[in-house]
Amino acid sequence: MYGLTYPRKRVGLLVKRQRYRCRECSQTFWERLDYTIDEKRNCTKRLLSYIEKQSLKRTFVSISEDVGLNEKTIRNIFRDYIKRLEETLRFETPKWLGIDEIHIIKPRCVLTNIEERTLLDVLPNRNKETVVRYLSRLPNTARIAYVTMDMWQPHKDAVKAVLPKAIIIVDKFHVVRMANQALETIRKQLREGLSPKVRRGLMHDRFILLKRHKELTEMDKITLDLWT
Numbered sequence: 001m002y003g004l005t006y007p008r009k010r011v012g013l014l015v016k017r018q019r020y021r022c023r024e025c026s027q028t029f030w031e032r033l034d035y036t037i038d039e040k041r042n043c044t045k046r047l048l049s050y051i052e053k054q055s056l057k058r059t060f061v062s063i064s065e066d067v068g069l070n071e072k073t074i075r076n077i078f079r080d081y082i083k084r085l086e087e088t089l090r091f092e093t094p095k096w097l098g099i100d101e102i103h104i105i106k107p108r109c110v111l112t113n114i115e116e117r118t119l120l121d122v123l124p125n126r127n128k129e130t131v132v133r134y135l136s137r138l139p140n141t142a143r144i145a146y147v148t149m150d151m152w153q154p155h156k157d158a159v160k161a162v163l164p165k166a167i168i169i170v171d172k173f174h175v176v177r178m179a180n181q182a183l184e185t186i187r188k189q190l191r192e193g194l195s196p197k198v199r200r201g202l203m204h205d206r207f208i209l210l211k212r213h214k215e216l217t218e219m220d221k222i223t224l225d226l227w228t
């Protein structure tokens with residue numbers, strides 16, 4: 001049996017327990033230890049709750065080295081804990097929902113509350129089915145008036161399927177990024193056809209093209225004119 005003392009010293013526990021036999025059917029059973037011991041994980045309840053809390057912020061391997069339990073057991077304890085948390089924790093459905101992707105090993109769908117600037121959830125991937133399943137399970141979806149998103153079609157399809165009344169808005173960030181990419185492509189194309197001398201005259205041109213108009217110096221404005 002595994003245990004842990006304070007401060008964090010791992011211990012092994014030898015527990016003597018009684019074995020009984022039923023007089024009626026002669027089946028045997030052990031004395032129950034459920035007040036302090038978790039029989040499923042073969043460790044004390046105190047250690048179990050310590051692992052649960054640690055598993056949210058540390059690697060499973062480091063916890064395993066710390067307490068002596070197998071890394072796989074740590075992972076299972078984490079899974080059980082998450083399941084329990086998911087059953088009890090409820091996030092409020094936002095009025096303005098944000099849908100985007102986040103790259104954690106692979107692209108995943110991330111949902112946010114735009115008004116509160118908080119994270120709502122992260123889904124295992126960004127497929128239409130995954131997002132549809134998530135949105136259909138969300139309570140009070142009638143509350144969602146606006147959905148801000150990237151330009152990933154499955155996100156749009158999912159929202160149209162589950163939240164037909166919500167207004168879809170493409171996040172400005174993605175529009176600006178694509179506009180910048182388009183500008184850069186054209187700039188490179190134009191540059192190709194220029195002589196080295198003209199090119200030298202257009203040094204730092206990229207930054208001029210990216211600047212706000214009011215921030216341009218007189219010299220910048222001349223360069224910008226040359227380009228446009």
Ligand SMILES: [Zn+2]
Nearest residue numbers: 022024025026
């Ligand atoms: Zn019996």
